[in-house]
Amino acid sequence: MHWLLSGPLSVEKLTVNIAGLPASLQGTKLVHMSDLHYDGKRLSEKMLEQAIAVSNEAEPDLVLLTGDYVTDDPSPIHQLVLRLKHLQSRAGVYAVLGNHDLHYSRSKAEVTAALDSIDIKVLWNEIAYPLGKELPLVGLADYWSREFHPKDVMNQLDGATPCIVLSHNPDSAEILQKWRVDLQLSGHTHGGQIVLPGIGPVVMYYKQAVRKLPRKLRRWIPFLRADCSKVVKHWEWAQGFHKVGTNQLYINRGLGTYSPGRLFCPPEVTVITLTSH
Template sequence: MSSRARLQGRFHLLAAVLTTLVQLPAVLWLCWLTRTPLPALVAALLSWPYLRQLRSPWQTTERGLSTYLALGWWSACLVFGVLLVPTALAVRAGFPFGAAWGLSGALALIVGADAVLGRPRLRRRVVRVEGLPAGLEGYRIGQISDVHCGPHVPEERVAAWVSRLNALELDLVTVTGDLITHGSSHVEAVARALGGLRARDGAFACMGNHDYFTDGEYLVRQLERHGLTVLRNEGTVIERNGASLYVAGVDDTWTSRHDLARALRDRPEGAPTVLLAHDPDLFPEAQARAIELTLSGHTHGGQLGVPGVPRLSLARFITVWTAGLYRRGRSWLYVNRGVGTTGPPARLGAPPELAVITLRRA
């Protein structure tokens, strides 16, 4: 047996073990409740078609009904498992048995469905900038991140997200990296879709690590051909009502292409700066250079987290800047959870999002 076959066999075994553990509490409880093995059979029928076609943790098979059913079911089982103890305690305290378990089951199913079908939330945040010129008061910046266009995120879905942002009539729109999953199959598709972005002062993008899982230079050419400005260790000055805003972007950190000093080389004295940096770990360096606002992505908000606790997620294993808005001194960072996914196309406790940041004078 080849080493590749052995690795694939181990991956399939690991995937089967993990999904079994996720489902076990819910399935055992349902088997006990019904006094039949039918729930276990249903779980196997829902899980097997998806597990059988997995090839790697980053598999890119087309999203179909088996994918929706398996991932939605596993997400529901995970939520139900978390609710087991508090529900049992509620029943013991006198809450009606049927109502308690019915409520927990319904909540688990709703969250499970949202994990695979959830529409991106529109997050609106205000950033107060010291010394913001009057001409930039109320300036609105849209952000879309981690699109991961591919078999799970077709061009039509990206175009729908673009339409939502365009409807807001923004001053500026930004794309903060990881536009594709990998390979060249969806480069032209994502360029066409994102090329539809419209804002008063233009659309700007930076590169992420996944954008070099293909020919990065070809991706840049396609994006710019369709109207986006890709900032790779460079910046541009935007004039609005007699005020200047400097918009800069750095290249990918994972391949050591980033150069923040070069990106800020043409920054006018005193001009507030918006930095596009896919990797939020650049924030301390941005703060040291007095950058007012850094827009990042990369983390997906963990993609798997605790519902209702946005910063308690798998992203904790890669960075302290997991999701949302952060501040250090006069510098701000917004970490966008993104709209796409890596690996299994599901998000639990880390819903997809589009963001609008409004600048206000401190």
Template sequence: MTDESKEVERIDRRKLLKRVGLGVLGMLGVGTAYPMLEARMCQLSRRVVALPKLPPSFRGLTVALLTDLHHGPFVPLAYIRHVVDLTNSLKPDLILLAGDYVSVNPRYIAPVCGEVRRLEAPLGRFSVLGNHDHWESTFESKAQLDRAGVEQVDNRGTWLRRGSDRLRICGVGDLWTDHQDLPSALGDADEDDAVILLSHNPDFAESVRDPRISLMLSGHTHGGQVVVPGFGAPFSSSKFGAKYLGGLVQGPACPVFVSRGVGTTGPPVRLLCRPEVVLLTLT
């Protein structure tokens, strides 16, 4: 091999190594950026849920479930606005909000509730508070939800009626930061009634034995927020591990649907765990 050929080979090798190096850096950059991008890739999740005691006039009812909006420094109001617009585009019969509207600072409560105010559903909008709402300001969270015209069902409930049929919508206080008064939430419901219970934290289901509850709706766990292929979610905010990370789960006394939520806490990232707006169709 001539000296000139050797020099050309060295140049080609340097070019190859440079390209490989740039490719590796690019992949690392994408790998670092993607989880932050996924945290804003809110998807629509449609599920059909059977409630055996659902009255005939409520069959086919559509329920939009929103939880864990977590408006704060890392979850911008523009993203919340997009989620509200997506929810309204579904034209749900009923909207249920399962808590954690805010993160980090109480100054974010009024803006996020201003967006929640735009939610539209002919049968109403009902909510409970989550642990972050209590941590930032219980008083302000309740006041702003009142201003938004959202009915709060923490430890209480109400009846939706269609003719002689009725459906109970109720809730309990957050498991970490409030008390849970299930008898007050259930009111005069009997075992022949259909009852939907809101509880921000799905772990509450493990202490429930009342047969009147047809379905519990929750959030809180974010689906783990980060899911590692072949391993699962390294972290869960539930005492019961992966059981209540997301989807429809059977609790001791009733089925529990857990939404992965809309926002994030801690690092503003998601991996293989996209945020979601849930649209349930009751049959």
């Protein structure tokens, strides 16, 4: 995707309060990236190189990736990992898969094996402890997959212990309110891609807009050819930080860009610092 259509890379920095975060983990730094869609069309090599450089410059304790590394064909993952192997962090790189990483029957295994070959650990309904037992990291199966069963994973956790959850689709936050989630990291929405300042993602008004356009006109507008309103139920969680009940959710706008491009919604690398008041 040409930079004129995607916009320049934005580095978002925020501090997230984690109740009961142990003193040893105060100031822990996370880098979050999502939705690369590395297929030769939706992400330029220059932006990918820049995103990796930004991540390394942050000197993170942990790099977290939340899915959609490819678009449909999984084979570009083998070129992508040649770039991602340059990611640096103290405690490793962890990932979950997105719906596009499951497009074909072979996709899950191929994408997972490629990431594993460069020591990026893919969590599929699994719990890991890269920062120690005092802050578990949960990676869930994609929300649209048949294996999205958070109960089986979340019930293994002690509700008195803080945790971080990786889940590609932010709609999962609605279900995850049943458990303690101190920070859920998601992607999937691309931030809505086309955003009107003070109003929000245009896609929130998709159905109303489509009804008012002649059918012949709709065919010529790429953004309206597919029902983008079905990407998520909760478009109000399209990007940024949200409280969902007592849980905390952050949605990354992603690096890849679909046609017709982005407007007031730049691609993103997120740097998160954990603290406890």
